[in-house]
Amino acid sequence: MxxxxxxxxxxxxxxxxxxxxxxxxxxxxxxAMIDKVTKxxxxxxxxxxxxxxxxxxxxxxxxxxxxxxxxxxxxxxxxxxxxxxxxxxxxxxxxxxxxxxxxxxxxxxxxxxxxxxxxxxxxxxxxxxxxxxxxxxxxxxxxxxxxxxxxxxxxxxxxxxxxxxxDSDSAVILSSSGTSGLPKSVVLTQGNIKCSFNYLKYPYITVNYDDVIVGMMPYFHVLGFLVGISNIYSLSLMVTLQKFQPNHYCEIIEEFNVTSLQIVPSIGVFLAKHPMVKKYDFSTVKDIVCGAAPLGAEVQSILEKRFNCKVRQMYGMTETCGVISLVPMGEESKIGSVGKRFPWVDIKIIDIDTKEEMAQGGIGEMCVKTAQNMKGYLNMEEETKSMYLEDGYLRTGDIGFVDENGEIFIVDRLKELIKYKGFQVSPSELEDILNSHEYIVESGVVGLPDERAGELPMAFVVKRDNVDLSEEAVKEFLAGKLR
Missing domain, CATH: 3.40.50.12780 (ANL, N-terminal domain)
Structure with missing residues (x-):
């Protein structure tokens, strides 16, 4: 390692x-911290x-x-x-x-x-x-x-x-579903948290003394927890929100001249597509970092044009004490990439069925070896053991590949892939296409059991207010993009 x-x-x-x-x-x-609503x-x-x-x-x-x-x-x-x-x-x-x-x-x-x-x-x-x-x-x-x-x-x-x-003592317990099942208690040690300090600074997730952080991501979540810790570590200012309220979120960015946003994909969709955003001055925003789930390429492109700045995707999970790859500041990357692994992180891709390591470019399950890896699931020895390969790599349950330049791309979650006539269909790929429709605010795709096909993709779509959007129109739009 x-x-x-x-x-x-x-x-x-x-x-x-x-x-x-x-x-x-x-x-x-x-x-250090101020509540947007209560002051x-x-x-x-x-x-x-x-x-x-x-x-x-x-x-x-x-x-x-x-x-x-x-x-x-x-x-x-x-x-x-x-x-x-x-x-x-x-x-x-x-x-x-x-x-x-x-x-x-x-x-x-x-x-x-x-x-x-x-x-x-x-x-x-x-x-x-x-x-x-x-x-x-x-x-x-x-x-x-x-x-x-x-x-x-x-x-x-x-x-x-x-x-x-x-360093080996537990510091925090955070919830995660792992690769399957009900939420589990992830034990992160003092050493894990100290290791995370290496990416909570330039050129990764940069938080400096003069920065203002929007404390909107839940503090019980690994990303919200670590961003809160980095705020104290950097002696910056965090403006806290109990929950995402669009007007308050936008007001914080404008009022406090926020320069960097740490977001999740649902917030990315809001910033990219909601007309409310145009009412505020976001010219101070020079960097957007997105994590927790893949941000669709279409939404990323819209965001970069709207904000005239780079959108940097990061990848990680609770079991790895947050981020393990990110596009560094100032570096170019392909749309959809979650950057390259950190220097202290080893990654390999294994075949979903055989568990053998795949050649570069092969699509399979991401596995990670790093000092950031969790101590384990609390009082769940068998579940902890099942997360690791014999050589000590942690199974992430995420499907992805590494290209010839070392850039990482996440395709989907292993447990969410739709099996259609023996083929593996990615829900997130279909969601990305649906979310690019001007009348669609958000979408979710799941597998519907089917006797002949195994599973059929079924989409749930949230459309913009006061627009006409029929089921047939959505099907035609999607069909046109998949040809």
Whole structure:
């Protein structure tokens, strides 16, 4: 495996790293995070102070190195306070989607069994019901209630109490479906997170001191979590949104002169096609980075023309602690490419059926070997083992190929391919074509069981308001593109 770049962090724990940044390098009066809607904010002095106080509280409640702490909350300025607090004391943070129902929360926390859960007024009832229905939750800390007394009354953890280097220890649990099945708890270590710092800087996902980040991607998701961490690491400003609201999203970009956008394909479709976007001044945007799923070539082309800037696609997954390939800043790439592998990442493509490594250009399953690879799925030894090949490569479940220039292209997900008369049909390819139609906002293609063909592609289409678009017109459009 290719060696990692030396970043001077190898001898420090995440707690030591972030304490040093916040204590010795930050402008303590600078705003770290502000909520777009409520206007609530934390400056860097408050972020450090509250994180140390929460760390002290967690220790007093019996949370120690190796214990788990949950978060059931939407994006908000205080979200990363318990994250940092856990880094300081060596506990593992486990954020969960706050819109989950009780049974989903119970399933999500079944393996980690957090002693403490941070939540909000909005989710408090569900978390209380979860506590009543289980035997592991000892305390609930509500950001809107008793959290406030903690940050008012505690004096704070002292520097000498911060845990030292522990790269193999778990740092965060994030949810992923893996290559199949229900969501699994992915264990990412302190070493994994430290490794991610290598791509959270130039020429990859560049976040600098003067930058403003739109904190819209969910913080419980690997991309949202790591972008939030990079905001603190770079001492920049993050403007938080609880959920995607088109007008608020556009207002943030214009008001704060945002220069770089980190998006997912659904936001890319919005930016490329929604007429609302034309009402705002987005001239400061010089870079767009898209991840989480493949962005269709048609949408990418429209975006680049509309914003007059490069759209850089990246590739990764929760199990690889985020990104493993990206088009570097200033480099040219083919439309649809997710760039080249990072220097410290090894990639090979294997045949879907035989599992043999394929020659360059062959389409098969992407497999990855890197120091970013997860520790495993929490308390799921067999499922973890099934993710790895005998030579240590992690199976991604994604279908793709590497061209003669080393550029990576993702075709589809292994578990989503439609089998038509023995042929493998890519839903994302059909979706890309459908989304290029001027009257189509978004589409989804699935396989419909068919006795003769095996499966037939079936599309669900969302059309623009106040336009006429018939099923026959969509079929004719698609047929014309597939000839």
């Amino acid at each position: 290719h060696s990692l770049p030396q970043n001077g962090l190898n001898s420090k724990s995440l707690g030591e790293i972030f304490f040093d940044i916040l204590k010795n390098k930050a402008d303590h009066t600078k705003i 609530k904010q934390l400056n860097y002095a408050e972020l450090l102070d509250q994180s140390l106080k929460v760390a002290e509280e967690l220790k007093a409640l019996g949370v120690a190195n190796g214990d788990f702490v949950g978060i059931v909350s939407g994006n908000r300025p205080e979200f990363f306070v318990p994250v940092l607090a856990c880094f300081f004391i060596g506990a593992t943070i486990h954020p969960i989607n706050s819109i989950y129902l009780l049974r989903e929360l119970k399933s999500a926390f079944a393996n980690s069994k957090p002693k403490i859960i941070f939540t909000t007024d909005e989710s408090l009832k569900k978390v209380q019901d979860l506590q009543a229905d289980t035997d592991y939750i000892e305390n609930i800390i509500n950001f809107d209630r008793n959290y406030l007394s903690i940050v008012q009354e505690r004096s704070g953890l002292i520097e000498e109490e911060i845990v030292s280097n522990c």
